[in-house]
Amino acid sequence: MVGVFYAVIPAGGSGTRLWPLSRAGHPKFLHTLTGTSASLLQATVDRLGQLAEPESTYVVTGVAHAAAVARQLPALPDANILVEPSPRDSCAAIGLAAAIIAARDPHAVMGSFAADHLVRDGDAFASAVRAATDGARDGLLMTVGITPTHPETGYGYLRCGEAVGAGQVRRVAEFTEKPPYEVAVSYVESGEYFWNASMFIWRVDVFLAELLRQQPQLHAGLMRIAHAWNGVDRERVLGEVWPTLPKISVDYAVMEGAAAAGLVGTVPGDFGWNDVGDFHTLGDVLERDERGNVVIESDDGAVGKSDILLHDTDRTVVVPRSGRLVSAVGVHDLIIVDTPDALLVCPRDRAQDVKKLVDSLKERGNPHV
Amino acid sequence: MVGVFYAVIPAGGSGTRLWPLSRAGHPKFLHTLTGTSASLLQATVDRLGQLAEPESTYVVTGVAHAAAVARQLPALPDANILVEPSPRDSCAAIGLAAAIIAARDPHAVMGSFAADHLVRDGDAFASAVRAATDGARDGLLMTVGITPTHPETGYGYLRCGEAVGAGQVRRVAEFTEKPPYEVAVSYVESGEYFWNASMFIWRVDVFLAELLRQQPQLHAGLMRIAHAWNGVDRERVLGEVWPTLPKISVDYAVMEGAAAAGLVGTVPGDFGWNDVGDFHTLGDVLERDERGNVVIESDDGAVGKSDILLHDTDRTVVVPRSGRLVSAVGVHDLIIVDTPDALLVCPRDRAQDVKKLVDSLKERGNPHV
Structure with missing residues (x-):
């Protein structure tokens, strides 16, 4: 891979559908759920170890879990545990990491990966992400597309367009977050759609430009915060600006609009992905x-x-x-x-x-x- | 009712199908299962209060539960808590009580009632037992017949014969304990059968005579024990004789054969009987x-x-x-x-x-x- 790859792991959400195992005080990503001794968060960092050094791996988490995250990941530098003052949904979390990385390395390629998903084949995962970086370097906001098995209404759907370049990259003609059931059924039946696996790979400058276009207030706030990040005013600025940031997921804030503008790409991912959203799903992926x-x-x-x-x-x-x-x-x-x-x-x-x-x-x- | 009525309550069995609530160490009859504060055993004694004084009420129980039984039933005299050295099934338990009552009152009418059944209508129950005592006084081994609702294979079935006397008493033409499923189905469909509610009302002399005829070894053992009951040798004789008693239920030991000899009668009982055999049954009788x-x-x-x-x-x-x-x-x-x-x-x-x-x-x- 050309250049340093930055890995970003938003670790938020309590995993409500995994109650009473997962609680607000001990969310899903901190749990061992896979029969191994690693938590989902630790397994995510381990999996990304092929792609990113600890120094270029960031976790974005909330105040309630910062200490647990820091202790579960002793190899990560303190400065790479980004702590949100309050939950402002995924666009603010991922955007904060993008802005901080951009301040360090303006054209860096970063990938964002959920802290609480399962991947069975780590090598195939790394290959897919490497393939996606090709599209990212060419200026696309890249996703990883999973072949859908059922009309899940909690996911985003990607409709594939033409191939881009000689590799596996395809342009995404349409990005639809959480469609109604009937729509999801038609998507799955058409065979033209992938699930979005909540993996995003892009150049930070490309992402921030698209954020500026679609979410100027969010962009401005994040820029103010990133600017103050390494100074004495970090906590004051964060405390002032963070609560004003629009609370919106990156899917709605950026990806749907970027796809409509032809800026989103995807590569297929066939590595046993599972979002471990509920106990039924968990029962499907673990050894029986x-x-x-x-x-x-x-x-x-x-x-x-x-x-x-x-x-x-x-x-x-x-x-x-x-x-x-x-x-x-x-x-x-x-x-x-x-x-x-x-x-x-x-x-x-x-x-x-x-x-x-x-x-x-x-x-x-x-x-x- | 003419003469004293003696109530006998065999309190044995752990209620295996009510596990994990009911345990060997804390069996079903000691539990409150009905939404009231009385245990099933206490409710049974209360229900019999209309028919028998505490002085003529006996409980037969095992060594493991003697203390709990005694404490749950403070009104019963110590001497009325009959403690079996080891479980020898229901014929030995009920026979022991019959022999002890016979030594006190040779022609007494006694009734035996399980410690762990539910009865919704206590007055209707008492009326049925009073009606049964008529047949008992006339020399029949009386039962109480419940209209069956399904082909239960764990119960005894009574086929009714002709009326005896002017009251509700009918002779039992056949007594079949625990029939196979297909047989139980045909019984229920025929409309000629009652369930035996494990309630037996008889003159102690009639029962002991029938025990002598059908189970001479059991009869002889119980006579030896009853003879020693009020003397210094009770524990020695019990310890010697009890383990030699045939381990058999009263249904097989006496009732089937007595019915074949025309000695069994029944009265219908419609008082909301339930043997609380399992949690499903319990769910059917309690308030929902x-x-x-x-x-x-x-x-x-x-x-x-x-x-x-x-x-x-x-x-x-x-x-x-x-x-x-x-x-x-x-x-x-x-x-x-x-x-x-x-x-x-x-x-x-x-x-x-x-x-x-x-x-x-x-x-x-x-x-x-």
Whole structure:
């Protein structure tokens, strides 16, 4: 790869649909969910190790989790843990990193990767990102496209246009974030769409120019902050400006409009990507027994290993985190999450609705959220 | 009612299909399961209060639960808590009480009633038992017949014969304990059968004569024990004789053969009987919310009241006994039993199979049984 590659990892969001395992106080990206001892965040940094040095790897996180992030990633310099004063959605988070990197290296290529996704094949992932940097260097805002398997309404969809250059890069004719269900169905059936895997690879100058065009207020705020970043006024400026930044995702703020202007490209990614959005999805990607059951043990040693007894039980996802005996009889396609203070039982096809449950708990002021 | 009525309550069995609520160390009859503060045993004694004085009420229980039984029933005289040295099934337990009562009152009418069944209408229950005492006084081994609602294979079935006398008493033409499923189906479809509710009303002399005829060894052993009961040798004789008694239920030992000899009668009982054999059954008899869910809280104050959050959930039985938040989303017809050291999840139509699970735990030497 020509030049230094900068990796940016926005680590925000509590993973509501993974409640009661994931909590506001201990979000998804800090968890070991994959049967290894690495948290999703650590696994993300490890995976990016082929592409970026620790010195050019940045994590953007919130005040609540800055300490945990810093401790989980001892190889990263202190200065590379960017702490947001408050959550302002992904455009502010990614934009902050882009502005800071641009101040250091104006034409740098950076990639942004979620802290809490799973990738099965790290080498294939690195190859796809390298292929995307070709398009990024040529001035495209690059994405990685995943072949969709079902009409998921929580993702962005990329409609492919013509090839750009001799490599794998294709122009994106349309970028549609979170389409309605019927639209998602037609996209999947057409065979012309990829899922956007929330991976963005671009030259920081190209991204910031597009941000200036589409979101001038956000751009101006980030520039003020980046300008003050290495000075004595950093905290004062951050404190003043950050709360005024528009709260919007990068998909809506930049990508949809950039695609309409012909500025977005994509490369296909076939590396076992999964956003681990809910327990059903998690059950699909982890190792299962001969009856399709998945038991997601903890590796952190916080509780004793649970006894698990699944009798005549199929395709069930069990998350034992209380040290208690967890038993099921005659159950199929169920999710059972057993934590020290809360239990969840939910069919796998209702895994998305865990969010509603958490919303309901929040409304009641329940302390278990 | 003419003469003193003696009530006998065999309190044995751990209620395996109610695991993990019911344990070998804390069996079903000691539990509050009905939303009131009385245990099933206490409710049984209360219900019999219309028919028998505490002085003529006996409980037969095992060594493990003698103290708990005695404390739950402070009104019963010490001498009326009959403690078996080891479990020898129901014929030995009920026969012991019959022999001891016979030594006190040779022609007494006694009734035997399980310690862990539910009866909704106590007055109707008392009326049925009073009607049965007519047949008992006339020399029949009386039962109470419940109109069957489904082909249950765990019960005894009574085929009715001709009326006896002017009251409700009918002779039982056939007594079949635990028929195979196909047989149970044909019984229920015929409309000629009742379930035996494990209630037996008879003159102690009639029962002991029939025991002598069908089970002479059991009869002889019980006579030796009863003879020694009020003397200094009670414990020595019990210790010697009890382990030699045939281990057999009263249904097989006496009732099937007595019915074949024309000695069994029945009266219909329509008082909301339920044997609370499993969580599904329990869910059918207790008060449910508008979606058919039943939450069986504890009244014993051992744990804090649990938060329960059932979102889009129907006909589900929740037994919260750990003080944790119990939540379910999109679940129907499920059983969720949450105790401090073990969790069970099971569809209601598999409630019988909890026994298999417990057997499997026993095989493994698991301490949670």
